[in-house]
Amino acid sequence: xxxxxxxxxxxxxxxxxxxxxxxxxxxxxxxxxxxxxxxxxxxxxxxxxxxxxxxxxxxxxxxxxxxxxxxxxxxxxxxxxxxxxxxxxxxxxxxxxxxxxxxxxxxxxxxxxxxxxxxxxxxxxxxxxxxxxxxxxxxxxxxxxxxxxxxxxxxxxxxxxxxxxxxxxxxxxxxxxxxxxxxxxxxxxxxxxxxxxxxxxxxxxxxxxxxxxxxxxxxxxxxxxxxxxxxxxxxxxxxxxxxxxxxxxxxxxxxxxxxxxxxxxxxxxxxxxxxxxxxxxxxxxxxxxxxxxxxxxxxxxxxxxxxxxxxxxxxxxxxxxxxxxxxxxxxxxxxxxxxxxxxxxxxxxxxxxxxxxxxxxxxxxxxxxxxxxxxxxxxxxxxxxxxxxxxxxxxxxxxxxxxxxxxxxxxxxxxxxxxxxxxxxxxxxxxxxxxxxxxxxxxxxxxxxxxxxxxxxxxxxxxxxxxxxxxxxxxxxxxxxxxxxxxxxxxxxxxxxxxxxxxxxxxxxxxxxxxxxxxxxxxxxxxxxxxxxxxxxxxxxxxxxxxxxxxxxxxxxxxxxxxxx
Amino acid sequence: xxxxxxxxxxxxxxxxxxxxxxxxxxxxxxxxxxxxxxxxxxxxxxxxxxxxxxxxxxxxxxxxxxxxxxxxxxxxxxxxxxxxxxxxxxxxxxxxxxxxxxxxxxxxxxxxxxxxxxxxxxxxxxxxxxxxxxxxxxxxxxxxxxxxxxxxxxxxxxxxxxxxxxxxxxxxxxxxxxxxxxxxxxxxxxxxxxxxxxxxxxxxxxxxxxxxxxxxxxxxxxxxxxxxxxxxxxxxxxxxxxxxxxxxxxxxxxxxxxxxxxxxxxxxxxxxxxxxxxxxxxxxxxxxxxxxxxxxxxxxxxxxxxxxxxxxxxxxxxxxxxxxxxxxxxxxxxxxxxxxxxxxxxxxxxxxxxxxxxxxxxxxxxxxxxxxxxxxxxxxxxxxxxxxxxxxxxxxxxxxxxxxxxxxxxxxxxxxxxxxx
Numbered sequence: 001x002x003x004x005x006x007x008x009x010x011x012x013x014x015x016x017x018x019x020x021x022x023x024x025x026x027x028x029x030x031x032x033x034x035x036x037x038x039x040x041x042x043x044x045x046x047x048x049x050x051x052x053x054x055x056x057x058x059x060x061x062x063x064x065x066x067x068x069x070x071x072x073x074x075x076x077x078x079x080x081x082x083x084x085x086x087x088x089x090x091x092x093x094x095x096x097x098x099x100x101x102x103x104x105x106x107x108x109x110x111x112x113x114x115x116x117x118x119x120x121x122x123x124x125x126x127x128x129x130x131x132x133x134x135x136x137x138x139x140x141x142x143x144x145x146x147x148x149x150x151x152x153x154x155x156x157x158x159x160x161x162x163x164x165x166x167x168x169x170x171x172x173x174x175x176x177x178x179x180x181x182x183x184x185x186x187x188x189x190x191x192x193x194x195x196x197x198x199x200x201x202x203x204x205x206x207x208x209x210x211x212x213x214x215x216x217x218x219x220x221x222x223x224x225x226x227x228x229x230x231x232x233x234x235x236x237x238x239x240x241x242x243x244x245x246x247x248x249x250x251x252x253x254x255x256x257x258x259x260x261x262x263x264x265x266x267x268x269x270x271x272x273x274x275x276x277x278x279x280x281x282x283x284x285x286x287x288x289x290x291x292x293x294x295x296x297x298x299x300x301x302x303x304x305x306x307x308x309x310x311x312x313x314x315x316x317x318x319x320x321x322x323x324x325x326x327x328x329x330x331x332x333x334x335x336x337x338x339x340x341x342x343x344x345x346x347x348x349x350x351x352x353x354x355x356x357x358x359x360x361x362x363x364x365x366x367x368x369x370x371x372x373x374x375x376x377x378x379x380x381x382x383x384x385x386x387x388x389x390x391x392x393x394x395x396x397x398x399x400x401x402x403x404x405x406x407x408x409x410x411x412x413x414x415x416x417x418x419x420x421x422x423x424x425x426x427x428x429x430x431x432x433x434x435x436x437x438x439x440x441x442x443x444x445x446x447x448x449x450x451x452x453x454x455x456x457x458x459x460x461x462x463x464x465x466x467x468x469x470x471x472x473x474x475x476x477x478x479x480x481x482x483x484x485x486x487x488x489x490x491x492x493x494x495x496x497x498x499x500x501x502x503x504x505x506x507x508x509x510x511x512x513x514x515x516x517x518x519x520x521x522x523x524x525x526x527x528x529x530x531x532x533x534x535x536x537x538x539x540x541x542x543x544x545x546x547x548x549x550x551x552x553x554x555x556x557x558x559x560x561x562x563x564x565x
Numbered sequence: 566x567x568x569x570x571x572x573x574x575x576x577x578x579x580x581x582x583x584x585x586x587x588x589x590x591x592x593x594x595x596x597x598x599x600x601x602x603x604x605x606x607x608x609x610x611x612x613x614x615x616x617x618x619x620x621x622x623x624x625x626x627x628x629x630x631x632x633x634x635x636x637x638x639x640x641x642x643x644x645x646x647x648x649x650x651x652x653x654x655x656x657x658x659x660x661x662x663x664x665x666x667x668x669x670x671x672x673x674x675x676x677x678x679x680x681x682x683x684x685x686x687x688x689x690x691x692x693x694x695x696x697x698x699x700x701x702x703x704x705x706x707x708x709x710x711x712x713x714x715x716x717x718x719x720x721x722x723x724x725x726x727x728x729x730x731x732x733x734x735x736x737x738x739x740x741x742x743x744x745x746x747x748x749x750x751x752x753x754x755x756x757x758x759x760x761x762x763x764x765x766x767x768x769x770x771x772x773x774x775x776x777x778x779x780x781x782x783x784x785x786x787x788x789x790x791x792x793x794x795x796x797x798x799x800x801x802x803x804x805x806x807x808x809x810x811x812x813x814x815x816x817x818x819x820x821x822x823x824x825x826x827x828x829x830x831x832x833x834x835x836x837x838x839x840x841x842x843x844x845x846x847x848x849x850x851x852x853x854x855x856x857x858x859x860x861x862x863x864x865x866x867x868x869x870x871x872x873x874x875x876x877x878x879x880x881x882x883x884x885x886x887x888x889x890x891x892x893x894x895x896x897x898x899x900x901x902x903x904x905x906x907x908x909x910x911x912x913x914x915x916x917x918x919x920x921x922x923x924x925x926x927x928x929x930x931x932x933x934x935x936x937x938x939x940x941x942x943x944x945x946x947x948x949x950x951x952x953x954x955x956x957x958x959x960x961x962x963x964x965x966x967x968x969x970x971x972x973x974x975x976x977x978x979x980x981x982x983x984x985x986x
Binding site for chain 2 (some may be wrong): 353409527536
């Protein structure tokens with residue numbers, strides 16, 4: 001069932017059309033690993049596992065035939081009327097300037113974006129249930145996602161969706177294990193064998209994600225099938241973990257070797273990026289493979305050596321393993337500078353006010369392009385939109401579209417979306433002032449002086465491409481080049497996440513609730529007491545009180561019934 | 566009279582203009598003692614900016630002014646400084662006129678009667694106390710909308726003193742519309758107007774109830790008109806929870822000189838609603854007892870009510886304090902009966918000086934924590950309470966002396982001491 005199926009669809013010919021509509025090769029399950037040596041000496045490895053699922057939710061009957069699609073996710077899609085779902089857990093921050101653009105960008109921490117079907121009415125309730133269910137599936141604390149950190153952007157993430165970015169999520173083996181369980185082969189065969197946590201988490205950057213979305217089976221998009229992509233991006237710092245020598249192998253990186261492909265996978269390939277090594281001057285790959293492939297990805301034409309794990313000859317003749325040792329011989333050359341790059345930081349001093357600065361770099365020498373900036377700032381940093389300034393090259397650069405939804409205390413965060421045109425070869429600076437709020441003492445985290453995290457801002461753009469992008473989406477392509485389909489040849493979609501911010505808030509003294517209540521009530525009581533005294537008493541002439549002996553004598557006389565002294 | 570007043574006005578305007586133009590104005594408009602989330606100018610600008618962006622200013626939690634204020638500032642935003650100075654001047658004129666009316670006809674104690682000469686200078690003193698009070702200057706330079714609220718209250722007082730029932734009701738409804746607390750000024754206004762019209766304050770008299778009904782009708786009518794006008798200005802009722810809900814439920818815990826912020830920052834969640842109700846009732850609670858005690862002296866009652874509101878309201882600022890402090894020269898004849906005035910003034914001065922110091926230590930230097938600032942707010946409020954109760958004591962004592970004579974003797978002929986029993 002995992003092999004290609006070609007079905008002539010002659011019955012679907014619309015009137016007036018000639019010939020048969022040939023359905024493209026449908027591979028329900030593909031897996032691939034892309035290894036790209038980076039200029040800084042790190043190795044970028046990207047795993048992608050794709051499963052397709054033919055089912056139709058528009059029919060009301062219950063779905064029970066999951067085949068290779070994980071049942072837990074299938075139930076999530078059908079129960080919560082999900083149209084598209086993207087969840088990612090990332091540890092570390094992607095350094096764009098040193099590593100280039102990632103195949104799949106993700107912000108530090110956890111991120112969850114969901115598009116619901118139009119038929120769904122109670123979005124908030126469903127969102128809450130969905131986050132709890134996903135929290136259970138991925139063993140992650142997503143249940144902290146609630147309305148106070150969820151936004152509904154209007155433009156950045158099309159189509160309209162509901163999303164949340166939380167930081168301060170430490171990604172660990174607890175999250176990896178359930179993620180691996182969703183794979184068709186588990187971690188028993190195929191590329192998933194390499195996913196061992198002790199090596200994966202000993203890295204500069206680690207990101208695992210699950211993307212569920214409907215894909216068109218044909219050009220007219222009359223029928224759709226569900227696509228589940230599981231991606232794992234890791235950047236290994238071999239100078240840290242290696243033995244000092246400039247060489248790497250599958251065993252060194254993952255402490256495992258590949259022995260067989262996943263039996264249910266129709267395609268299982270390893271791509272090694274050898275674009276910088278066209279004459280073999282930089283590194284040497286062994287065993288050498290005759291298979292070469294070219295793909296246009298991220299605006300650049302790259303050449304890859306391909307190892308097909310479904311062919312038995314890929315594995316060594318002696319031990320049936322694929323080791324792939326690589327030795328570096330020469331120094332790395334210049335990296336292609338990423339065209340879009342962003343940074344963000346907090347300026348100001350003290351705990352009362354501050355300023356968020358977002359810098360967006362356009363490194364294209366002569367083309368300007370618009371970017372969509374999405375900022376979601378928690379409510380306890382009160383933004384002042386009238387202080388928003390956007391400057392490029394020292395001059396004011398007015399955004400052409402601003403959508404601002406102010407926050408409501410303890411209900412929802414700020415949402416700012418702007419369309420800014422970045423002039424060529426320039427830095428655009430967006431500044432926004434904010435005021436820090438004093439929260440109730442129960443609203444602080446147990447480590448309040450660590451600070452509060454502000455999620456990354458998202459910058460999305462169609463960046464002009466030097467190389468013509470491949471717009472033919474029906475062809476079978478490597479997974480890493482087909483995630484963001486290109487609609488036109490001259491540009492490709494790029495999403496950049498900035499750093500998360502860590503902001504300190506003024507704190508009350510947490511040891512003082514009882515004392516504060518007592519002291520404040522005392523002051524109020526002083527006011528009440530003095531006014532009460534003055535209101536209820538009147539002035540009288542004071543008679544000096546007699547001495548103690550006389551008073552006792554008076555008491556005795558009163559008891560006897562005799563008039564006092 | 567006109568010459569010294571003009572001179573005073575010139576000095577005040579010069580001081581304010583000088584501060585407006587200096588670099589201190591930015592600094593002052595950020596200070597939490599001078600501006601609160603209700604009155605900050607920065608938030609007014611933010612509300613106007615949101616209106617320009619097409620978003621309702623009340624959809625967020627930054628803007629808490631009433632819709633009429635937005636529209637007022639929409640037109641006047643370029644002339645903001647002038648507006649605030651004009652409101653200050655208006656304030657002063659009103660007070661001046663009022664003071665002239667606060668006359669007393671005592672019985673037999675010649676010493677306690679205020680000479681007309683003394684009375685002549687009171688308006689000038691009131692004007693001086695208000696215009697040159699550093700609190701007022703700071704409030705004006707920060708462009709806090711507290712100045713506008715004070716102007717409306719001063720207009721209300723003027724119209725009440727003049728005996729104009731309709732205007733008094735209208736200004737009172739405007740003052741209540743801006744912030745809820747001036748509602749308590751209903752009682753002294755009623756008492757004064759009834760006194761002027763020689764209606765005895767007696768529950769059994771029909772004229773008493775008829776007057777109350779009239780006033781209530783005018784007040785509620787104008788309030789209703791203003792609220793509906795606000796609705797039509799912005800097209801929604803969003804402003805009601807944003808303005809009045811905000812004042813009453815105190816969600817914003819930004820530090821200020823009042824008692825609410827730290828109390829509710831450290832409150833156990835379970836008791837939050839209870840203490841919120843207690844604190845809000847505390848402001849309104851003194852109306853009835855004070856009115857009963859001071860029904861013959863509605864002007865002093867106004868002063869007491871203003872003081873209680875300024876001390877116990879949810880977001881006090883120094884602008885509110887300067888309003889009731891401006892009344893103090895009117896009771897300058899009570900000085901001989903004040904007991905704690907030296908202590909109180911020392912504490913007030915010291916606390917005013919310590920506020921910025923401890924704020925800096927907490928927020929910028931990081932070497933103190935919030936308890937330091939909180940302690941100073943406690944002390945400041947205790948000093949204010951002592952001041953107000955001291956004046957109340959002095960007033961009651963003077964009344965007692967006016968009734969029973971100034972030099973009182975005990976039964977055996979020696980000099981007596983008066984105590985409250």
